[in-house]
Amino acid sequence: MTIKIGVLWCCYFNRSIFGFRRQLQHAYRPPSLFASKMRDASHEVQFLVCDDMLQTSDLDGTTRKLQDDVQLLYIMTHGEFHSTGYEACLHAANWKPAAAGIGQKNLAVAVFDTCELIDSGSATSWQTVWQGATLGSNIRLLLGFDGAVAIDRASALRGKAFAENLINGNTFADAWISAVKSTVKSVHSKAVAIGIGDTVPDAQSVLNTASLSSMPSARGTGTPSFKERY
Amino acid sequence: MSDWLPLKVKDLEGWLSSLRGNKLPTFRVQVPRLTRESGEWSSRRSELPPQALERRHPESGIREMRLSENVLGFSSFQSLVLQIAQSEDERKITRVEQDPSGTYVEFETELPDLGVEVIGPGGRVIVKTAQDGEVRALEADIVIRRRTQKVESEWRDPGDIARSILQRCGEFAARPIETLFVQFGYLELSKYERQDWMRSAVMVSFPALVDGDHVKWTATIAEPVTMAKNLSPVQGLGSFAE
Numbered sequence: 001m002t003i004k005i006g007v008l009w010c011c012y013f014n015r016s017i018f019g020f021r022r023q024l025q026h027a028y029r030p031p032s033l034f035a036s037k038m039r040d041a042s043h044e045v046q047f048l049v050c051d052d053m054l055q056t057s058d059l060d061g062t063t064r065k066l067q068d069d070v071q072l073l074y075i076m077t078h079g080e081f082h083s084t085g086y087e088a089c090l091h092a093a094n095w096k097p098a099a100a101g102i103g104q105k106n107l108a109v110a111v112f113d114t115c116e117l118i119d120s121g122s123a124t125s126w127q128t129v130w131q132g133a134t135l136g137s138n139i140r141l142l143l144g145f146d147g148a149v150a151i152d153r154a155s156a157l158r159g160k161a162f163a164e165n166l167i168n169g170n171t172f173a174d175a176w177i178s179a180v181k182s183t184v185k186s187v188h189s190k191a192v193a194i195g196i197g198d199t200v201p202d203a204q205s206v207l208n209t210a211s212l213s214s215m216p217s218a219r220g221t222g223t224p225s226f227k228e229r230y
Numbered sequence: 231m232s233d234w235l236p237l238k239v240k241d242l243e244g245w246l247s248s249l250r251g252n253k254l255p256t257f258r259v260q261v262p263r264l265t266r267e268s269g270e271w272s273s274r275r276s277e278l279p280p281q282a283l284e285r286r287h288p289e290s291g292i293r294e295m296r297l298s299e300n301v302l303g304f305s306s307f308q309s310l311v312l313q314i315a316q317s318e319d320e321r322k323i324t325r326v327e328q329d330p331s332g333t334y335v336e337f338e339t340e341l342p343d344l345g346v347e348v349i350g351p352g353g354r355v356i357v358k359t360a361q362d363g364e365v366r367a368l369e370a371d372i373v374i375r376r377r378t379q380k381v382e383s384e385w386r387d388p389g390d391i392a393r394s395i396l397q398r399c400g401e402f403a404a405r406p407i408e409t410l411f412v413q414f415g416y417l418e419l420s421k422y423e424r425q426d427w428m429r430s431a432v433m434v435s436f437p438a439l440v441d442g443d444h445v446k447w448t449a450t451i452a453e454p455v456t457m458a459k460n461l462s463p464v465q466g467l468g469s470f471a472e
Contacts, residue, residue, distance in 0.1 A: 019441065114457055
């Protein structure tokens with residue numbers, strides 16, 4: 001089974017991030033290594049957009065919702081977890097997937113290769129924050145990091161490792177966590193996979209079974225339940 | 231995972247000086263001959279049951295194994311993998327890190343002839359379970375490379391090492407760094423990179439971006455602590471060199 005993939009990254013920002021004007025020079029590497037491996041295995045790279053070419057309007061529906069066209073989205077940039085929701089830092093503004101909504105159409109797996117998809121050290125429960133997000137019924141897995149993460153040339157190999165693990169038949173959850181463990185050496189590198197379901201067992205089941213050969217189907221439209229794996 | 235030692239920047243040079251002691255040679259690594267066939271999963275003659283699939287990773291030649299959990303239990307598989315690992319290179323297992331679920335175990339190693347730990351994403355034996363269709367599969371990576379020729383190496387000046395580390399960290403960091411996290415040992419790369427040399431090095435993990443006290447982005451580099459004649463300073467460091 002082949003799937004459609006979208007990759008996004010942001011190395012350059014036209015503004016200060018966390019009070020500093022600092023570029024993320026290796027942000028291109030994880031998603032491009034991922035896309036390259038997946039394409040070699042006959043999966044379809046539907047779009048690749050980066051830096052100033054990527055606007056929030058490309059993702060929030062103002063002009064289009066790129067992620068609606070793919071089953072798997074891989075984005076690498078800075079990220080922030082707030083009590084109001086997770087935000088991914090793009091060139092000119094932050095994209096707020098929790099507010100703008102994801103997973104209304106095809107998107108089943110979203111890889112937020114950024115800091116702070118969740119922050120278990122935060123006073124605000126991440127489950128509460130993500131429960132308040134606009135999550136469509138198609139989105140079943142969020143992959144990312146709990147807290148900060150390393151991005152440098154060597155750590156970036158996780159994109160390639162993730163693709164290889166998937167191609168070798170691992171579930172999305174195992175493939176992501178294992179990819180990070182085998183490539184990232186840092187004080188901060190807590191990879192997390194979050195299953196989304198109608199119930200906690202349903203969310204757990206997605207973690208246990210969803211893979212390239214077993215893409216998860218849509219859940220119901222009720223309030224989502226989550227199950228995390230580290 | 232090996233412990234990271236927190237170190238104030240002002241103490242870096244002193245710490246590097248304290249490491250100097252025995253001669254630490256650089257080793258040439260024997261990379262297996264990599265062919266299309268060696269990179270494909272297939273049944274090989276080995277200590278594993280015949281149902282097991284093995285391959286050499288196409289980039290590094292690292293040995294990878296898979297077997298259905300129906301054939302062998304986790305602990306029996308683990309024992310066999312550790313036995314096979316001994317034939318890859320002479321190593322001593324120093325630490326075992328186990329997932330609370332018991333489905334992911336890492337064995338860290340040191341070089342027993344030198345009494346020095348192996349650091350980096352490599353130098354480990356990883357045994358884990360993974361879903362393979364309807365069944366659970368056992369998987370293992372022996373991220374241990376065979377050391378061959380020994381090349382005499384000299385310690386670098388600690389001041390030079392410290393200056394190079396701080397310059398490289400400065401290229402990433404948004405503001406002056408106060409604390410670094412360091413590890414010392416022989417650097418071994420992940421299975422995703424070819425490695426022709428193994429050398430002693432310091433790994434440095436540091437906050438590249440902070441918001442108040444909140445770390446927002448980190449990076450990791452490796453810096454060699456010895457130099458060998460006719461060997462470039464970046465040989466053996468792979469992606470950690472930049």
